[in-house]
Amino acid sequence: MAGGGLTRNRKQTPMNVPLLDLKRQYQTIKDEINEAIAEVVESQGFRLGPKVAAFEGEIAGYSGAKRAVGVASGTDAILLALMAVGVGRDDEVITTPYTFFATAGAVARVGAVPVFVDIDPKTYNIDPSKIEAAITEKTKAIMPVHLYGQCADMDLIMEVANRRGIAVVEDAAQAVGAEYKGRRAGSFGQAGCFSFFPSKNLGGYGDGGMIATDSDELADLLVSLREHGQTEAYHHWTIGTNSRLDALQAAVLSVKLRHLDAWSDGRSANADYYGSRFEGTPVTAPWREEWSRHIYNQYIIRVQNRDALLAHLREEGIGCAIYYPMPLHLQECFRTLGYAEGDMPEAEKAARETLSIPVFSLLTNEEMAHVADTILEFVGGA
Numbered sequence: 001m002a003g004g005g006l007t008r009n010r011k012q013t014p015m016n017v018p019l020l021d022l023k024r025q026y027q028t029i030k031d032e033i034n035e036a037i038a039e040v041v042e043s044q045g046f047r048l049g050p051k052v053a054a055f056e057g058e059i060a061g062y063s064g065a066k067r068a069v070g071v072a073s074g075t076d077a078i079l080l081a082l083m084a085v086g087v088g089r090d091d092e093v094i095t096t097p098y099t100f101f102a103t104a105g106a107v108a109r110v111g112a113v114p115v116f117v118d119i120d121p122k123t124y125n126i127d128p129s130k131i132e133a134a135i136t137e138k139t140k141a142i143m144p145v146h147l148y149g150q151c152a153d154m155d156l157i158m159e160v161a162n163r164r165g166i167a168v169v170e171d172a173a174q175a176v177g178a179e180y181k182g183r184r185a186g187s188f189g190q191a192g193c194f195s196f197f198p199s200k201n202l203g204g205y206g207d208g209g210m211i212a213t214d215s216d217e218l219a220d221l222l223v224s225l226r227e228h229g230q231t232e233a234y235h236h237w238t239i240g241t242n243s244r245l246d247a248l249q250a251a252v253l254s255v256k257l258r259h260l261d262a263w264s265d266g267r268s269a270n271a272d273y274y275g276s277r278f279e280g281t282p283v284t285a286p287w288r289e290e291w292s293r294h295i296y297n298q299y300i301i302r303v304q305n306r307d308a309l310l311a312h313l314r315e316e317g318i319g320c321a322i323y324y325p326m327p328l329h330l331q332e333c334f335r336t337l338g339y340a341e342g343d344m345p346e347a348e349k350a351a352r353e354t355l356s357i358p359v360f361s362l363l364t365n366e367e368m369a370h371v372a373d374t375i376l377e378f379v380g381g382a
Contacts, residue, residue: 017358017367019319020199024362025263029255036251046247055250056210058257059194063176064187065212067219070245071226074173074195077209078106080243081191082141084211084221085167087112091140095171096126097327097339098347099145103171104328112140113337116329118344122287124148124300124354127346128156132164141167146175146185148323149201149267149297150288154180154188161189169193173209176202177264179293186212196253201267201297202260208249266361267296270368274299274359277372282379298323299359303379306353312378313357318371321356 026033040051052070060068071077087093089111095103097116104114117130124147131142142161144152161168168189172178175185176194186192196208213219224230229240271294275285284302288294300323303309313320327347329339341348357371 014317015367015370016317017319017363017371019321019356019358020360021362022198022203025360028362029259032255032258033252036255037248040247040251048244049247051247051254052245052250055245055254055257058254059176059210060212062184062257062260063192063194063212064184065192066214067216068210068212069219069222069226070250071209071211071222072243072245073207074193074197074209075102075106076226076241076243077173077193077195077211078102078143078169078171079109080222080225080241081169081193081211082106082110082112083225083240084218085141085169085190087140087167090138092136092138093141093143093169094131094134094139095143096145096147096347097329097344098124098324098350099147099171099328100173100324101328101331102173103143103145104334107143108333113138114328114334115139116327116337116339116344116347118346119350120153121346121350123150123152123289124350125150125152126157128153128160131157132160135160135164135166139164139166141169142189143169143171145171145173146178148286148300149175149178149295150286150292151175151178151180151185153289154183158188173197174200174297175295176200177260177293178295181291187214190215190218196249201264201295202253202256204249204256205252206246206249208245208253209243210245263361264293264295267299267359268294270359270361270363271296271299273368274301274357274372277376281376283375296359298356300354300356301375302350302353303355304353305379306355309375309378310355313355313374316374318374319358322351322354323356325351327351 056068091112093107107114170192172185173195178185192212194210196204225240226243229236229238278285
């Protein structure tokens, strides 16, 4: 983790800096991980079971929810949560166009229609002031996304939703451990959806997801839906799907959860370093709301010459990526919704100007300084 006392380090020799290095992380917890995996293998209990039940309880407690239900992926978490709150054919779900495809893809998969609302240009999260105008008699749910690890403005979103009698499903895929005014992501709406994709702050060794809820009724429904709508073996009262969290993944994730806050604090410290380096330069650092615990699932900078900087960083061996190059309202698969370029100007501008750079907690001071130096020298802010 980068800490105090970092100084500018002019490049002397080429240095490769990965966007994320999970091998480093594994080396720090190798014995714990291997022991947890061995326990599952020795038991030969791979399908649900005590490891999954224990991890569900841990995530519920960590997130401040009453219950949590493990599923096969973050995408399935959103899909099943929408099904559980009753979203179906021709219903509308208000959400953001600036997010990973699964957010709106899950809406379409249950037969509903995603209704896009533009973003706040500072946080990249959905602009809550625009939600109410998008509500119609068909609106069944609002799905805020806690993008990049910072919560959306949930007070305003919940006020509108509660007043209008609309369900809220939180896409917290990038935000496990993030906080809004001291309350954890995933604990505000009827359901909060998490992803344990390997690159997430809390990442498994394959796919995995979780749905948190304060409703026993909703949790029991989700338990049924993840196993084809069963109430008991071979008795199906509704149509669900096959979406279970593997015991191996739960064992790995349970180990990692014990280290998550330290890793998140490391990312925050690295973000602070970058912020100090980019202040007063052509590089816009991420905005962190004063009430937010931002976990920096990604560290997103904003520059006018983004594509040129992207190419330069790759030439220099510095890991970087674009999240996301095309907003969802402009995707080919959503053409029939009738959106056009210019309809979501802030999302479209963010798609042109933003870039993710390394922020994982095990970056060295030298790597951090090299990344900052390389960026600032290119944009003329050195």
